[in-house]
Amino acid sequence: MTQQEEKEEYARLLKQIGDVAAVAGIKGEVDPELGAYCTGFKTAENRSQRVFVRPTATAPGGKPVVTIYAVAKSFPKKKVTATISQKELMALLLKNENLMFVRFGIRELAEEYLLIASADHLLDTLDADEFNATARHVAQAADEYEASQGDEDTL
């Protein structure tokens, strides 16, 4: 696939994500800079969390996979060890074992790492309720982590 075709395909998938969100009753919009569909949820009193959805892979049979994720923490690449300890990472891995539907992971960007709570789905067969529930779960998980760190509600 040429670069242009890839770009068009990505835009088409983002539009479909928006369609699915509308059917699920979720309001949001595409953030062209992030290349993701963005929405937000209230997670607790006075707290909220942004949730992103973007195409991430293709499953066998050419079916597009989307990842629904929320950022729990971000830290510059140069100060990783100062921002997140080994102990904390271990705690997150343990948490993954007990979390339902969602897992924590680290997404690498050009200059920073993002600690994210995420879940994957096949876009073509994604159900509206499932989409809604997953989006809320990742928001909740990310926000709980953020709150547990004593962080302000910034994400």
Added chain:
Amino acid sequence: MTNEFSTRVVEPIKALRSHLCGLITRDTAHKLHAPHLLPLAKDGVGHFLVEMAIYSDLLRLLTDIASQKGGIPKADEERFGPFAWELFKQLGRYRREYAQFVGQERRQLDAALDLFRKDQKAFGYACEQTRMAGLDLCRRADALQTLHACTRDYRQIMAAYAESLMPDSEATAQRAGILARIESLTPTKDGLPLSASRLPELQHVRISCEADLYDELMALPVVQEMVGTFDSVRKLSEARCDMLREGVRVSPRILPRVAATVDRLRHVIGDDTPCEAYVFSRPDIQAFVTLQDDVALIGLSSGAVQQLSGPGELEFVLGHELGHVLFRHGLLPDNALLKSGRLTVRQAMRVRAWERAAEISADRVGLLVCGALESAAASFFKLIAGVSLQEHSFDLNEFSGQWDELSSEITALGQRDLWDCSHPLAPLRMRAMVMYWEVWNDRARPNRDEALRSIDESVRRMLTMMDPSEVRDGTTGSDTLLAPFFFWGGLYIAMADGDLSSEERQRLLELAPPGFQVADPFTIAKTNPNASIDQFKGDLESRRRKFSAIELYRIMAGVLSVACADGNISPQEQQRLHEIGAAIGLRDVACDLVIQRYLSEGKVGA
């Protein structure tokens, strides 16, 4: 002059006819693979066949001469006018009888020369096949020596006719041309005058979406690269070696029926690609064609040769394969592309979609060269059911109706995994042929070309049921698996203000399920306002697989496209949109968001 015509042309025709009348029986029609002529054989088919052949050729001559002269001079008109009229009337009568037989309405066919010139194409296959059968009778009669010098008589009649059209002052070259033409039209003991038997316009029977897909695929860099490689590989192909090793090469002395059929069809189709046919041992019905170094190699299973014994059946199957050759399908290396691993899934889907469309084009060639829908259907029946028709009955309408039930099942199951099939589903192919034949065969139909284009579009939509790549393009309403919901939901919305606008009607026609008869629902919706929503809910209940969120959005978008067809959404339409949304399980807030989203995409100003 008319008397001279009678003496030199009409009377000899009558004499020839009466000679043949006693010779030919109904059985001959079967042997000639012309079952459609049987009902005409009230007192033997012979006279009909031969007379038709002669009239047909006389008319060819007439139009040839007219075109050479740049029209018919006034003086000539007086000379051959009455006889020409006689010919038109005769042919018109035969065509009417033929048309009646194939279930067409009686049409006004006694038009004059202009119509007939146009009609030379239109005259087409019904007459062409008959003509060939008639000529074959002459040839057989000679071969059997039961009628002395039959073809010589035939030739003399033609020559007399041509002579009478040309005064002595006519240029010798022109005269020679006409005589050569007569020669080319006359059967010989060795065979039929094949040069005169081509089917007109076969290139135009190719379904338009196949040509579009072909162009689309050929424009892909990866395909262009593979085509280049494939050309070289094809030269090195071992296909011919394999076929010589494992099959029997057909020739006039080995399997002469197959050889004669291939030979005749090649000429009927008018393609010059060198061609070899092989029969290999296999009990089921199979046929294929492959190219090696620009030679078309046709493979035919022994099962096909043995089972396709009915009139026109072998012609259909071989005509289908030759259709692939005619349309140069072998130049697109579809299998190599699919095996290369270099295509994206969507590109692979497009290759498969092209393969299926190519089968439809080839089916049409097979259908036209075999000349009877019944023959094509019988071949399909044997192919699918695997049983002989001698022992089992077969109803064409019921057989072709199987597509309606199959498409309902596919819709109910939301089946989207059919894209990897190289051939369209058999009931779909059968239905596509029935639709095409009805229009193609109806020569007198007004706007026939437009009707044929509309058939192409309907068949394209039927094919999209197997092709998710069409839906991925995101055009509202392009998902044919959801078409019943678009249509019934859209009709319910459109009737919100009590009437259908022309724009709404047009949009509904575009969204209707392929092959769906739309007139009735429009009438019913006017008398029973709830009929459409009831049908919508009925289809929802029939659905056996849960809708995905994307499908739900598509249903709403399809319905919205009807609501917006006239440029705005009224409050009553909004209300009904919510009813549709609720029926498919959307909350009010979701319904509002979907409407808002659809409108924000610039489809309409609310």
